[in-house]
Amino acid sequence: MTGSSAPTSTKTTTESASISITDLSLSFPIFHGGARSLKKMLLKRGKSLLASARGLQTGGSVTLGQGETGTVYVEALRDVSLSIKAGERVGLIGHNGAGKSTLLRVMAGIYMPEAPNVHIQGKVAPLLDLLSGMNPQLTGRENISLFGHQKGFNSAQITQLEKDVEAFAQLDDFLDLPVRLYSTGMTIRLGFGLATSITPQILLMDEWFMAGDFHFQERAEKRLASVVDSTDILVITSHALGVLEKWCTRLIWMEHGQIRMDGPVESVMDAYCKESEQNARKDHS
Numbered sequence: 001m002t003g004s005s006a007p008t009s010t011k012t013t014t015e016s017a018s019i020s021i022t023d024l025s026l027s028f029p030i031f032h033g034g035a036r037s038l039k040k041m042l043l044k045r046g047k048s049l050l051a052s053a054r055g056l057q058t059g060g061s062v063t064l065g066q067g068e069t070g071t072v073y074v075e076a077l078r079d080v081s082l083s084i085k086a087g088e089r090v091g092l093i094g095h096n097g098a099g100k101s102t103l104l105r106v107m108a109g110i111y112m113p114e115a116p117n118v119h120i121q122g123k124v125a126p127l128l129d130l131l132s133g134m135n136p137q138l139t140g141r142e143n144i145s146l147f148g149h150q151k152g153f154n155s156a157q158i159t160q161l162e163k164d165v166e167a168f169a170q171l172d173d174f175l176d177l178p179v180r181l182y183s184t185g186m187t188i189r190l191g192f193g194l195a196t197s198i199t200p201q202i203l204l205m206d207e208w209f210m211a212g213d214f215h216f217q218e219r220a221e222k223r224l225a226s227v228v229d230s231t232d233i234l235v236i237t238s239h240a241l242g243v244l245e246k247w248c249t250r251l252i253w254m255e256h257g258q259i260r261m262d263g264p265v266e267s268v269m270d271a272y273c274k275e276s277e278q279n280a281r282k283d284h285s
């Protein structure tokens, strides 16, 4: 992975939370066998397959590094600048491969945790990866205890945490089985229960974390609502516009790794829907 530069992650609980990103670009090198044919195509067409220039509706731009033996890169983010302050509820929208998840991972400090142009102020809870922070070999109960220890809880707090997550996840006897035996939905129940058992200053969430059966979704929404109420910043990515309308005050529309539009939910959603309708008409003509 290459980036335009360096995040400083300043995580304290006393100052109010904020996210500031300046001119951030991030490319992934591709070492898969398929990169060879891409490379040939790039050399023929001239180094860069800019997704936007080609009118593509998915993915970032594909570029070739220095020299004929150069590595092929997918540019996931390009010149992204944004700032989010306490109180904001931000939704990321855009086509598949627009860079939304990558941007969330940058905010979580997963990618480029030392970049000087990325400043994250506040305690972050990322609800991004199914197994994040969990050990699939351990039981659900052991994972709850592990989570508590990682957060520096004392034994009384860990007991309380266990009660809380057990009641929310409703995994019954499965709580005492290794997590690797769980279905996706069961893992989500545990992961979601854990991540929302603490109130972070910054909550980063991938839409699929609201997946699960109908009964779970209802309870998950209630629990999330109480966490979001006491969280300084929410950043969520979703293709479900209803979810974004419900939870967000601001939308950032990503397109081929760049910010296409940033503003109040209604105006960005309006522009996004208009363009999506135009694209759908083109597809049908």
Ligand SMILES: Nc1ncnc2c1ncn2[C@@H]1O[C@H](COP(=O)(O)OP(=O)(O)OP(=O)(O)O)[C@@H](O)[C@H]1O
Pocket (backbone or CB within 6 Å): 028, 029, 058, 059, 060, 061, 074, 075, 076, 094, 095, 096, 097, 098, 099, 100, 101, 102, 103
């Ligand atoms: N680990 C990786 N290695 C190589 N390329 C990657 C990697 N992660 C993301 N990409 C590429 O970066 C671009 C942006 O991907 P990203 O997952 O951020 O998109 P997204 O907007 O979240 O998409 P979706 O709506 O489909 O979830 C895509 O072209 C993708 O192929």
